[in-house]
């Protein structure tokens with residue numbers, strides 16, 4: 195062997211050594227995937243498919259108990275026994291503030307452009323998404339779960355009943371009231387008994403407050419919203435809110451709201467069904483309308499096609515509805531200071547911000563879990579090779595995908611999901627899309643320390659309860675709504691710290 199060759203060989207060896215030294219291919223990753231889902235990360239198809247695709251191997255530590263996981267995060271990030279990264283991380287905004295300040299979670303912002311072209315493109319086209327994941331000071335401590343697939347708690351209406359009683363889809367709260375009356379009086383389900391219809395159902399004051407949108411009010415869990423003038427307002431008081439409460443109390447006293455809406459949801463159908471004979475049960479609808487994030491909460495697959503989402507009702511020329519979750523869920527993927535090669539992990543995760551990767555995460559693999567038609571629509575293969583067959587697409591979700599039970603760091607593939615067509619199934623994107631043009635987030639994402647949050651939660655515990663309990667009492671008629679009782683309600687809010695709560699959220703805006 196001549197000298198030149200030996201030299202060349204050693205240079206090549208050196209190069210390959212340095213490559214293996216820098217490009218790590220094995221990482222430890224911890225995360226949460228709840229116990230409501232039978233899913234084992236260590237044997238799960240998603241991770242092995244990602245390994246085939248990227249050459250990156252993960253040693254996975256899955257937590258199934260949320261409280262245990264939250265404790266584990268704290269002990270991992272304080273004792274120093276850290277994984278390289280957190281996936282389905284469920285890190286709260288307070289966690290992100292705390293652990294990026296202590297240096298345990300690294301700032302991902304400097305890496306995004308070079309390592310995450312898919313995510314960078316999304317953030318460039320949606321500056322508000324970038325803003326939502328950026329901590330004060332410009333740090334990005336974690337990557338988000340992003341979706342513009344609409345996710346709301348919506349008003350579903352039985353269109354079959356609308357036809358039966360000769361009504362159109364209502365556009366205002368007044369028209370809706372007429373529809374509910376017709377449902378109550380006209381044997382809308384056509385079984386000969388005019389007494390077994392439940393015109394409007396929901397689960398408690400929290401869900402009912404969404405309907406305040408029909409009176410122009412959209413507020414967050416603290417009952418506040420950011421007005422167009424930049425001022426934070428308390429939503430559960432004032433004239434419009436009183437009109438809403440009056441409407442509810444009226445509707446309840448006239449039998450338009452089911453009593454069970456305040457006393458546990460499951461009993462509503464049980465009460466009606468207990469009086470019916472079993473052969474009627476199969477095809478008996480009892481729900482005229484309900485507030486719910488998905489139709490399946492109240493009715494079975496065979497009935498679900500009867501229900502449509504109502505567009506928000508028009509009030510003073512405007513339609514609004516609460517965007518419950520927003521498009522960005524923060525804290526879904528983070529890298530710790532223990533990681534020697536953040537670039538490789540970031541390239542791995544960036545796959546999930548592309549359509550291909552997001553489909554693999556949320557639907558599965560073409561030809562295996564789903565099948566494409568020539569026109570681009572797709573459906574679930576309910577009998578994939580080597581399996582016993584699926585009874586529901588939901589089963590596929592547990593076995594081959596990682597969605598559900600916590601936020602996946604990805605960009606949900608909305609265009610792909612719109613092309614789902616399968617007999618007997620509602621397209622989960624199309625129905626909620628009716629609400630999308632009117633959906634607003636009442637208050638933006640802010641990053642607060644745990645101490646700050648505790649401070650406000652003490653006020654919220656009493657004030658929030660006062661709002662919800664008072665609503666329930668007025669609606670159920672336990673407290674008659676008069677000028678006097680309303681004034682008492684308003685002064686109770688003041689006594690419990692309404693102004694302090696509003697000022698707190700006003701100030702929190704300046705920390706963004």
Ligand SMILES: [Ca+2]
Nearest residue numbers: 381385387388
């Ligand atoms: Ca009936």
